[in-house]
Amino acid sequence: MQVGSCWFDKDRGLLVEQARNESWHLPRAELQVLTLLVEHQGKLVSKHDLKTGDGEHPPLTDTSLARAVFMIRSFLGPQYEGLIETVKGQGYLLHNTQGQRLKSFHYHRLQSLPWWSVLLVFGFMLAISGFYLSRIDHSVPTEPLxxxxxxxxxxxxxxxxxxxxxxxxxxxxxxxxxxxxxxxxxxxxxxxxxxxxxxxxxxxxxxxxxxxxxxxxxxxxxxxxxxxxxxxxxxxxxxxxxxxxxx
Missing domain, CATH: 3.30.2010 (Zincin-like)
Structure with missing residues (x-):
């Protein structure tokens, strides 16, 4: 099963990053969570279901569940950080990988534009960014892990x-x-x-x-x-x- 740029081998408990040729033998919590998300891809999976799994192992704690999702997202990489959506107070949803590929499609369309129009757009974006960065409070608290x-x-x-x-x-x-x-x-x-x-x-x-x-x-x-x-x-x-x- 393809998950982002990785191949998920449920039977072997492996998540393989094909571009980097890296394999991760998933711990029990990560394997349980990813298996359920893949089986219900495109649908919300409740925290309760993710924690209890198939009932063969003791339920995960809330912290163990959140940690498992964090570790899976980290392995998938920043380009697929939105693949697993957190639905606050309910659970998690694994989006279809095809939705992530649409981003690169729009990027290639941008590349086909005349070079001067691309420079104009980026110049405008930089000007706007500089304007707001000069006026915002930079004392932003550290984001929790x-x-x-x-x-x-x-x-x-x-x-x-x-x-x-x-x-x-x-x-x-x-x-x-x-x-x-x-x-x-x-x-x-x-x-x-x-x-x-x-x-x-x-x-x-x-x-x-x-x-x-x-x-x-x-x-x-x-x-x-x-x-x-x-x-x-x-x-x-x-x-x-x-x-x-x-x-």
Whole structure:
């Protein structure tokens, strides 16, 4: 099955990038998610269905699902970043690859235009871009590597954001985000609505910032955990209970 510029071999659990001649043996979560998206291509697949799969394995967590989609998108490459659409609060939709090829078709049509008209268009675009760039606020906050949302028993929703210096070698951060998300999801209710976490460059300090409201007032809590052991754990269920992670 063709997915973007990759060939998906479901039986072998492989995603092969044909242009780069690279193969990725998909982990269980990524294989489960991509299989369901391919089987229902062009249709919305709910988060519940993606997490439970065929029922042969334990369900994925919300963080594991979001991480799997992120990893698949990263392997497909930026030119196919819109191939898997996030439908907020519902699930994901895998678009037909043909829709991505239309972009290159329009590009080739642009190439057939007279050179002076192409220069005129790009010159106009650069002028407009320069005008707006000179007037916008450049203090844009760093985009999270991964964001996911999960509900509590009370009906409240908490959004968890993971931040990293790069998009590679973040296995430990994803694991910590998974543990943190599981701990927060056990809260019947919480003072927090947004949770931000990051791992230091040397992977020895885990930072957690919790934001929310209590008694009509904005509240914030910062936690910084150091762990110099190997392997590193940073947080576990007992620790989350001791610090009163629910607020």
């Amino acid at each position: 991964l964001s996911t949302e999960f509900p509590l028993a009370s009906g409240q929703h908490i959004r968890l954001h993971l931040y990293a210096n790069s998009k590679t070698n973040n296995t430990l951060l994803f694991e910590l985000g998974d543990r943190l998300g599981q701990g927060l999801s056990l809260c019947e209710h919480s003072d927090w609505s947004e949770v931000y976490s990051s791992l230091s460059h040397d992977k020895q300090v885990f930072n957690i910032t919790l934001r929310g409201h209590k008694l009509g007032q904005s509240v914030i809590r910062n936690l910084k955990i150091s762990d110099f052991r190997r392997p590193k754990e940073f947080i576990d269920t007992q620790w989350l209970q001791e610090v009163g992670i629910c607020g």
